[in-house]
Amino acid sequence: MPFGIIHGFGAIGALIVVWWFFRLLVVGAVVFLVVYAVRSLSKGDNRMRYGKGPIAHDDSAKRILDERYARGEISAEEYREMKEELRK
Structure with a gap:
């Protein structure tokens, strides 16, 4: 067969x-x-x-930075420096 x-x-x-x-x-x-x-x-x-695109990445980086500052993980000076770095 x-x-x-x-x-x-x-x-x-x-x-x-x-x-x-x-x-x-x-x-x-x-x-x-x-x-x-x-x-x-x-x-x-x-x-x-x-969060894989450029706009969402910038937003999430700033959000994470804001959260770290709010939790007290970084100082105000570090926060300002990192925020300025993100704007570049």
């Missing part, structure tokens, strides 16, 4: 299997492309939201 289920159907059975494999391959490729397109189009928005 060389082809399992299609044994006895000859070349027609083999073509049916190849046709279904091709259809599944095409559907899988379309699904992949849609997912890839959606992810790449929304990537710019997510970069800013999750």
Whole structure:
């Protein structure tokens, strides 16, 4: 039994299997492309939201600096120096 289920159907059975494999391959490729397109189009928005973009990075650095100053981890002078460095 060389082809399992299609044994006895000859070349027609083999073509049916190849046709279904091709259809599944095409559907899988379309699904992949849609997912890839959606992810790449929304990537710019997510970069800013999750702190990976330049604007969000500056904001998070200032926020962290403010929090450290509020907790008393750094002095007022250190705070001013670091804040000035962030503005550069």
